[in-house]
Structures are given as structure tokens and as C-alpha cells.
Amino acid sequence: MKKRLFTPGPTTVPESVLLKMAEPIIHHRSAEYGELFAQINKGLKYLFQTENDVLTFTSSGTGAMEAAVVNLLSPGDRALVVRGGKFGERWAEICLAYGVQVEPLDVEWGYAVEPQQIAAKLQSIPEIKAVFTTHSETSTGVINDIETIGQIVKQHPALLVVDVITSIGTHRFLPDQWHIDVAVAGSQKGLMLPPGLAFASVSQKAWEAAESSKLPKYYWSFSAAKKSLAKNQNPYTPAVSLLVGLKKSLEIIQEEGLEKVWARHQRHARATRAAVRAMGLELFAKNPSNILTIVKIPEGIDGKLLLKTIGTKYGVTMAGGQAALAGKVVRISHMGYTDDFDILTAVAALERGLKDLGWHFELGSGVAAAQRVLTEENGREL
Numbered sequence: 001m002k003k004r005l006f007t008p009g010p011t012t013v014p015e016s017v018l019l020k021m022a023e024p025i026i027h028h029r030s031a032e033y034g035e036l037f038a039q040i041n042k043g044l045k046y047l048f049q050t051e052n053d054v055l056t057f058t059s060s061g062t063g064a065m066e067a068a069v070v071n072l073l074s075p076g077d078r079a080l081v082v083r084g085g086k087f088g089e090r091w092a093e094i095c096l097a098y099g100v101q102v103e104p105l106d107v108e109w110g111y112a113v114e115p116q117q118i119a120a121k122l123q124s125i126p127e128i129k130a131v132f133t134t135h136s137e138t139s140t141g142v143i144n145d146i147e148t149i150g151q152i153v154k155q156h157p158a159l160l161v162v163d164v165i166t167s168i169g170t171h172r173f174l175p176d177q178w179h180i181d182v183a184v185a186g187s188q189k190g191l192m193l194p195p196g197l198a199f200a201s202v203s204q205k206a207w208e209a210a211e212s213s214k215l216p217k218y219y220w221s222f223s224a225a226k227k228s229l230a231k232n233q234n235p236y237t238p239a240v241s242l243l244v245g246l247k248k249s250l251e252i253i254q255e256e257g258l259e260k261v262w263a264r265h266q267r268h269a270r271a272t273r274a275a276v277r278a279m280g281l282e283l284f285a286k287n288p289s290n291i292l293t294i295v296k297i298p299e300g301i302d303g304k305l306l307l308k309t310i311g312t313k314y315g316v317t318m319a320g321g322q323a324a325l326a327g328k329v330v331r332i333s334h335m336g337y338t339d340d341f342d343i344l345t346a347v348a349a350l351e352r353g354l355k356d357l358g359w360h361f362e363l364g365s366g367v368a369a370a371q372r373v374l375t376e377e378n379g380r381e382l
Contacts, residue, residue: 043250061186
């Protein structure tokens with residue numbers, strides 16, 4: 001059975017990237033590797049749309065999150081953490097693990113944070129050293145207004161640190177214009193790679209804060225990574241084959257053009273949402289991201305059995321809900337290496353699974369709705 005992957009990480013890896021990673025490995029201290037890494041760093045600056053340094057770590061995205069905390073703060077510092085989903089909560093967990101005082105800003109799952117809530121917190125607690133938030137919250141399917149948040153935080157001494165692990169290469173993101181001090185990302189989402197690489201873009205304001213940071217750090221040291229970056233090297237042994245694949249992924253993105261990549265993700269999101277509504281289903285997110293669509297499981301349907309049916313009977317893998325949403329939602333990714341026909345496949349698989357479990361709706365209604373959006377919007381782009 002052919003397998004198709006619609007999870008919000010890992011995402012499908014292009015065949016051309018897989019082939020590059022299958023080539024004989026090269027030595028990471030050679031001139032050949034130095035040239036490879038130089039090209040990668042140029043491509044990462046394009047991807048991040050930044051003039052700042054972009055550091056690379058061999059880890060999951062959580063490693064870059066931890067690196068941001070330990071390089072910017074000191075024990076006892078106060079940090080404002082937006083907790084609107086599983087990954088916002090992770091910022092708080094990392095801060096607490098290192099003795100940072102967390103000022104939580106809790107947001108109901110499914111809703112975006114109101115930027116003025118952040119402004120109010122900064123005004124009432126001027127000692128806050130950093131604001132940690134998430135651009136696209138994968139657990140809830142919500143996109144936050146980071147541009148407005150950046151305009152607010154820039155008026156305060158605090159640093160703005162943003163998790164863009166699922167939004168980099170998928171959503172419009174302009175860290176220099178939006179006054180973001182550190183943006184962290186991972187390889188297994190919009191970058192169309194296996195898990196194992198993490199990235200952090202670092203502003204001048206963040207570098208100045210790093211000089212006075214007292215939290216312990218060794219592997220995650222920004223300064224060590226920057227020192228090696230100047231020589232087109234890594235401080236420690238990198239995941240060479242993943243980096244070879246990264247170069248190819250960045251070339252694919254540059255060839256399509258970042259603006260077109262963002263537009264493609266928006267088109268696919270609109271088509272998927274239209275399909276869900278046409279089937280009589282309900283979206284979970286009130287301010288939905290373009291990287292995935294989260295669908296509420298209709299009453300009377302076993303959410304876990306639905307995912308199992310779609311996976312085992314049709315070879316299509318989607319993701320379930322996390323924490324309190326387990327068994328209550330289906331998460332359908334349209335991120336990374338996807339085209340219009342992938343969207344139609346995902347919608348068709350959802351229809352077939354629901355039909356198998358006894359959900360009453362007009363079979364094909366979702367596919368037809370998605371087709372209309374894809375055809376109309378693709379026609380406008382031609």
C-alpha cells in the first residue's frame with residue numbers, strides 16, 4: 001500500500017532531497033564541507049528573511065528553544081510566556097527548569113493571544129527580561145499576530161523570542177521588520193527534511209543580552225556557534241547528511257520563491273477549510289494557521305478509530321489531538337512538500353474514513369469544495 005503523510009511534522013521529504021542525503025558522506029572539517037555550510041547559511045538568511053546570524057544545531061526544535069533560554073537569561077530573571085497550546089507551555093517548562101521566573105499569559109486553546117494583553121503585562125511588570133511566544137501553534141492550529149506583538153515589545157527593554165518551528169517557510173515571517181530578537185526553527189516541517197536540525201536567528205540586541213547571561217550552557221552556546229559560523233564550521237560534529245539535504249531543500253524553496261511558497265500554503269489551507277465546512281464539520285482554531293487544519297471530531301465518531309481507519313485502510317497518516325484534545329480532533333497538515341492533489345487526497349481520505357464509521361454527509365462534498373477553491377485560486381495566479 002502506498003503511504004501518504006499529512007502530519008504536522010515530520011512532513012514528506014522530496015525525492016530529490018532523499019537522493020542527496022543518500023550520497024556518500026563527507027568529512028565535516030573539510031574545505032568541501034565549509035563551502036556547503038557557507039551556501040546553507042546564505043540560504044537560511046533568505047529563508048528567515050534576515051540580515052542577522054542564523055545558528056544551526058544538531059537537535060530537534062526544542063533544542064533551539066532551550067538554547068534561546070540559556071543564552072539570554074540568568075537565574076531569577078522574569079520572563080513573560082504566552083501559553084496558548086502545548087508548545088507555548090514548553091517555553092514555560094524550559095524556563096522553570098533553569099530557574100527563570102515565569103509570568104504566564106494563558107490563552108484558551110483555539111484562540112490567538114491578544115497583543116494588548118502582552119502590552120499590559122509589560123507595563124505592569126517592567127522587570128520582564130524576555131517575552132516567549134509561538135507564531136504558529138501546532139497543537140491548536142492557531143496563528144498569532146507576531147508583527148503587532150513585535151511593535152509592542154520593541155518599546156520595552158525585553159527581548160522577543162518566537163517559536164517559528166512550523167511557520168518558517170510556510171507563513172509570511174519578517175523578523176527584522178517585526179523586531180524579533182530570536183526566532184527558533186526546526187528541519188522537519190516547512191523545510192521538508194527529517195527531524196534533527198534546529199536553527200536560531202539572533203539579533204544584535206539578543207547578542208548584547210547573551211554577554212551578561214549567567215545560565216549554564218555548553219552545547220547550546222550561541223557564542224561558540226557564532227565563532228564557528230565565522231569559519232563556515234560547527235563547534236561540534238554536525239548531522240552532515242541532513243545538512244546536505246538542507247542545501248537541496250533551500251534550493252527548492254528559492255527556486256519557487258518565498259512569496260509563492262507562502263501563497264501556496266495559504267491556498268491549500270483555504271481549500272482544506274472549505275472542504276471541512278462543506279462536509280458539515282467544524283474547525284477548532286478561531287484564527288487558523290496556514291500550515292494545518294484542525295477538525296473537530298463529530299459527535300458519535302471515535303476519533304482514535306478514525307485515524308486508525310484512515311491509516312490502515314487507506315495508507316494516509318494524519319495526527320490526533322494533544323493533551324486535552326486527544327481523541328477530539330484530527331490535525332491535517334498541508335505544510336512543506338505538498339501540491340493541490342495532495343490536498344484532494346487528504347480530504348478524500350477523511351471523507352472515506354468518516355463514511356466507514358457511519359458519519360452521514362454527502363460523499364464527495366469536501367473534495368468538490370476543495371477543488372473549487374484550488375481551481376479558482378490557481379486560475380488567478382496564472
